[in-house]
Amino acid sequence: MVRAVRIVSGLVLFTYVAMHLVNVAFGLSSIEAMDAARPYFMGLWTNPLGSLVLMAAFLAHFSLGLAAIYQRNTLRMSRTDAVQILASLLVVPLLTPHVVGTALAARYGIAPSFASLIPYFWIWAPEEGLRQVLLLAFLWIHGCVGVFTWARVQPWWSRAGAFLHPFAVAIPVLALLGFVSAGNEAIRALDAEPAIAADTASQADAYAMDEGETEYAAPAGEQRSRGEILAILSRVNWTVFSLYLVVVSAVLVARRVRLAGDRNTVRIAFAEGPDVTAPAGLSVLEIAEQRNVAIAHLCRGRARCGTCRVRLAGGDATLPHPTHEEAQTLARVGAAPGERLACQLRPGPGTLVVERVLAPYVRPGDLHRTHPAPLPAPAEGNAA
Amino acid sequence: MLVRLAALLLALMLHPGFASAQVPPHLAQGAQTTSTETAAPAPSANDVQDLLRILGDQRVVDWLRSAAAAAAHTTVDEEGSTLRAAIQHRLAAARQRMGELTQAWSSFPLVPSVLAEAWRSQLSPAEALRSLTYVIIFLFVGGGLEWLFWQYFHPTLVRIEHTVPTTLMRRLSAAGARLFLQALAIAIFSIGSVGAFLAFAWPGFLERLVVNLLLGVIAVRALATLSRFLLAPVFPALRLVPLDDRLAPKLHRWNVFVAMVFVASLLISDTLDVLAPTASDAAQARSAALAVSVGLGATTALAVLAMIWSMTPRIMRDAAAPRFALGRLEPVAFRLLPVAQSLVVIIALLLWISGARELMWTVLIVGLFVPVTMLSRVMIDHFFDRAEEAAAAEDHRRDAEAQAHDATAALAAPGPAPGVADDATAPAHASPPSALVTGPGAERYAMYRPIVRRLVRFLLAIATLFALAAAWSTDIFVLAETPTLAGRIAKVAINVVAVLLLADLIWVWARTAIDRHLAGYVAPPPGEAPGPEARMATLLPLMRNILLVTILVIGGLTMLSSIGVNIAPLLAGAGIVGVAVGFGTQSLVRDIVSGIFFLVDDAFRVGEYVEIGNLRGTVESMSLRSMRVRHHRGAVHTIPFGELKSLTNYSRDWVILKLEFRVPFETDLKLVKKLVKQVGAELQADPNYGHYFLEPLKSQGVRRMEEFNMVVGVKFMARPGAQWVIRRDAYHKLRDAFEKNGIHFAQRNVKVEVLSDQPLPEQVREAVAGAAHAAIESRARHAPVRDEP
Structure with missing residues (x-):
């Protein structure tokens, strides 16, 4: 709305x-x-x-x-x-x-x-x-x-x-x-x-x-x-x-004032990327942007495109449930279970291991191909 | 490092606007040598039209021609006194500059009021605001076009930046592609902003002002892009200099800052130079402009000094220190380096203030040469290190893959799996996965490193020469065409430098190749025979010396000829001597050369058993000219390589020996086969020569039938070296086995049928047997007994 x-x-x-x-x-x-x-x-x-x-x-x-x-x-x-x-x-x-x-x-x-x-x-x-x-x-x-x-x-x-x-x-x-x-x-x-x-x-x-x-x-x-x-x-x-x-x-x-409450930190390990520590309460995408870890996000974190989705590969951070918008987008792009949108996921304190699903250089044209799936995979390594 | 600061400074100074901005117009007009660089505003379209009309007039053309001819005469006449005139002229210029500086100093307090007055006379406040509006509009236009460009190419850029290059070529091309994209974006930005601006007609000063502002933005962006290309502050994979993630962004920020200060100073002084002559009190305004530009120059120098003192010590400590290998001098060098750089900057500034542009350039160029050379060397090392690392990693990966493949194959095969797997994994544990394990991939870089270093150093030296020549406004090539002494010297120098460069490159390449071969040679432990590499090891230094002499002679002759010495007699003399010596040493040369080729063919090695014509024996040693072969009975043959037409080597790969037994016709052949097999197994189990077998001893069945017996063939295949021992034991064991199983070898028995009823006396019987024996013996062909060790 x-x-x-x-x-x-x-x-x-x-x-x-x-x-x-x-x-x-x-x-x-x-x-x-x-x-x-x-x-x-x-x-x-x-x-x-x-x-x-x-x-x-x-x-x-x-x-x-x-x-x-x-x-x-x-x-x-x-x-x-x-x-x-x-x-x-x-x-x-x-x-x-x-x-x-x-x-x-x-x-x-x-x-x-x-x-x-x-x-x-x-x-x-x-x-x-x-x-x-x-x-x-x-x-x-x-x-x-x-x-x-x-x-x-x-x-x-x-x-x-x-x-x-x-x-x-x-x-x-x-x-x-x-x-x-x-x-x-x-x-x-x-x-x-x-x-x-x-x-x-x-x-x-x-x-x-x-x-x-x-x-x-x-x-x-x-x-x-x-x-x-x-x-x-x-x-x-x-x-x-x-x-x-x-x-x-x-x-x-x-x-x-709203943010004054939480002072905890969350540690995120990106697969094929660096480990970063950041204040809890930020979205995974925001944390990644701050540390130069490239994650595709065609809609710039508006939960529209689904290109920022990440696979959760472990960690003990508390994760909020997907909002309605996030769930909708995840369903629309056909995300596998265990995948979340980095732009919406705000992990609580603790550690988290995430893995990028798509390459950082997805083009908008890649989103609407007639045949599904062959989106570019993430790069072999990350130069962050 | 330090070098880069200096390099940046050079890049800045080479900006085309520099010359015009540094020299106030009246000085430039006064000095004939620099009058081409006057910063005058472009003529209007009307003026150009007028000029074209005037030039169309035939009378004017004629007059110009005659005047030009007269001018040419006077130049020739004045040829002798050029130097003196030039010196006088420079002295006068210096004196004038001093006067101006004094005046500028005295008028320093008046600067704001004078310049403000001139500014107001040219530009009302409304116009100033409007020009700002224009600048913003045109920047927006350029920015919009650039944005459009990035809409189509940004994904490409991101792909380049986030793909880690694996080889040197890919790394360079990724950095280059990135630079290309960014440069293209800036070009589009410039075209958009400046192009949109030029689409309208503007009054003179406003145009200059707006163009200056636009150019300033473009110049700073271009310099920042260049710095980003070299330093890649965010993407270490694309970085071209060995700096870590901490220093690179810092240095980049400094570069951008200095670039901004420099470009701003340049543009302000340029604008003031244009503004000054239009003021009501032009002389005073000029002094004021001079004062301001001196101040701005000092500011720029200060910025550069700040960068030097902030970055150089850190860079030297962190990144570059281990690379220079200065030994004990290191700490001193670290402390002295910023001081030296600062001195260069300060001297250059002082020279610039005093108006000695040529001297300033000379100081800058010479001051830059050393650090730039060091930088280039560090960069090349950095490239090659990265490339070798990548190649080593690649080799390692390939090895690992091969091992994995072997391991799976071994596991699939039932037999010797554990042993193979152990063998395969052992080297993997032994060799660390990190860099500097030179595999075949990494090694090919080692060869080019010194060549590239040398080449870059030469190119830098030549570039420095040209830069110096440009600073003194002489074109070396034009100078070389003139028939004066200087021209001839320049011509000779160009030739000599070219020859030296080529000779040096060839020499470095050959020496590197030879030294690498030699370094790979390991002398055999005492008591063991040296391999063919040993001969290479003796030959290569010889070849290196021959090459050196050849290069020296050819280079020297070429230089002599370019100096003007007639080398034809020298060549002829050398030719005659060469022919004479050539005839004399023909066979020697043939021996050496064919020896090299036998070596290249790997026809024989020390310790091998060879046959040459009718000479046979073990190769004992090789010299430059001949080889020494020892017959197994002790005789030593010395054979010059030139005499070798063909050579048979008995010690290569494998030998097959065939043995024959004569057995009676009634022998059980199956039993023979079984026995041979049994003996073959026994022989193979022998600890001394069992491992020599390639194929075991096996029966070939009946080979042929003879009058009194049949011939059973037996053969085996083994590695060279033990075949005689095996043959001996095979005979031995087979005979024993046959004996044990009741197979007797056929013996020649001659039945002499005597057509007589009466028994012969013993004496006659013996005589008959003797006669028959003699008859048979005489018929039997005596095949030459093979002479084997």
Whole structure:
């Protein structure tokens, strides 16, 4: 259930970001093209229903992410996991000004357009442009890690995967190049018409008041002074940011409290690999990753793929029973009795001898072969 | 070890941007020798168009031609005073540099304000932020492409990293494949980031700045990949240097750190050099830029020094110590090594600050040569050790398999199982499974080790020479083509070095091969006859000397000819002498050579019984020219090898002897067969020669019928050496057995029928018998009695 909510909400958000980026990529043509394409790409999300879905997806994904951090047993993780978590943590502070600005603009009846935003990002507030780029990078990296981790254990992946990777690169790259190209266009326009430049320069403050969504069509009754709006924006930003810091620290502290209990160690002997000692409570996969013992884990420890399964060959550590998800996956991949998923198995204190079932370099394509079994066996030795 | 630090430094210094970054443009323009390396921004497209248009003009072309011709004349005229001019020029450059340094020192406090002013004039804060945005975007583009690459190739990389290579070749190719994949990824990253950047048009300074930042990232990544290739911090199986799991990651981190410092310094000073001339007060800005780049150079040197002092002593202690075998000097060497390295770095830094680039390079290159040579040697030893270990393990595995096979076979066979099994397992217990037990696999590496060492050392020496030449901006090959004295010397030097290299390689190879053969020879214990290896042992040193003389003569002649000495008369003289000596010693040479070939054929050994023509006997000794054969009756034949056409060896593998008995026609043949079998069993049980039998004594039945008897054949097959004794005893025992069982050998009895009724007197009877005997005797063919020992 949790897994399903996480991936569905993530996919919704990812689709939104992807469509937004494709829209930005039109900047390779011109700023007008961006604005012209805007209704087709963003219309789906700017209506009330779309906004509601988006908001719900964001909240669900955000809270599930915090829960996942709370449940982590160790903060020493694989590079991919670290990148994903850090990217997600950075997304919120980078995203706040954009969302709050848009919300405020909507509140005062200002319609956003690329024609006003691009000069703002490139000329009047380049730090905002930098922030957008960073936001895009982190968002996209986080999204890609999540989506591909989910997708590559799906049955259709072996057919579609090779074609989807280029898209994952092409969309943000084209969007960024479109952003650069549109920015250059805006700068050239400014250089070409110094009169307008002088005029717009005097209005720089106006752009700077929020994300720059200033059209001068705001109803007179709702209009407030710029300073006031700026102050509201800044206040809201800081409030959100501090709240966010508090929530994240609270989660980390709660996790620390949860883990404070066990201080026992477990000793794991990998067949054809080293013996390692680690604090109890970590999963076998986490322990292996920390000690450079390679275990295949295509789904990155989400109990989806079954490639991390290990054969238990002895030891006296207490082993928890398989969870529902683990049992399901084990049954699906046809694991022999005595095999468990390394990503889910959290041995208690004691010793444990495990043997890897699959080679560390299993490819996703190997999972869904028509004929079963001949997955590559583990390597002759391990170079850890 | 130490060496690696230095090697890294060299790699860093060889970075193409170095030259332009180190020399401020005005100095480079002042010095004609280095003017090619000016770091000027690329001309715009319009300028190029203009230049092309101007070059299209015929008048301009004509003028350029005449000017070039005039310039050529002046160069020829100035040929004599080049050296003096160069010295003067260098002195002037040094003086100028000193002035600049003083100025830079005095303007040091102003550096921040001056540079900030120049920076602001080129780049508004908005533009600076924007350039950062650009850099991030283009890095993202490159990173995205690289990610895409890894999506397809990451499993391959993991497979390479997690498969333990078993042989040297596999180890090298695994490390190489890993480097290739990572280098490809970096190349894709560079193409993605720089390519995307170049797709847009940029204002000059911004372009330089962004390109510098992108190049910096790429350079650091490339250097880190190189370091990872050599050190393989996480995967000891792919490591190319003998470092353990603790030191390799540390050294790798140091390498990356130094690379970052170096690249950052390089890029900052390059950017400032571009920035300085555009400032309002250009002279002051230049001084400031110079001050900053001197500071950055010092920082880099400090980083290198920190690395040296942090890593060298540890590495020397841990990994490299037993390999250098310096004996008592070791502790001193350990303490002195970091000091020496530091001195090289500091001197290089000082030379660089004072603007003497050529001298700096010379110090660096010479300072690097020794440690790099040591490094290469250690690496080669490391490779060969690993390879030998792997080969020994492989041999061991194969032996174990063979033994297992034997053991199972032996168990399956009913008879001699226990004995065989014991024999088979005994060596397995005796030989430790670990390395350095040289099996046939490991041995083939031992031969190439010195050759590879020698080759690498030579290549390094040549590379050093070329590097020095490049540092002094001379191309050796171009120099060799010029008709000046230096050119001729260079030409001769190239030839001499090439000849020396080849001769040395051939000599090392031959000497290694010969020494290995000699080392395998064990002198026989006193009292035992030496085998054919003994003759090899006398021949090989001779061949080695002949080879040495040949190589020396050929090498010397080639060198003489390249120096310009006419060697034709020498050759002719040597040829005449050679022909004369050749005719004189023709038969001697033939003896020696055919002796070698008989040895190679393994036609005879000391102690064997041979027949040559009509001479027979036991081989007693061999000399270079002849062999000595002792007849069993004591005579000694000396036979030159050249006289040997063919040779019969009676002591090889097996002999068959056939014995014949004449028995009367009424003999029971079955009984004979039984008796022979019985005697055969007795003979085989004999402790003295029983083990010589290959096939026991057995009856061949009746071989032929004669007038008065039949001939029963008996034969046996034995190893050479005891056949005569066996024959003697066989006759003996068979006769006894036949006698005991009532079989009497047929005896020749002649019946003379006398056609007369009356009894003959005794006297006449004897006369008749004598006459008949004489008649028979005269008819019987006297076959030559075989003369056997």
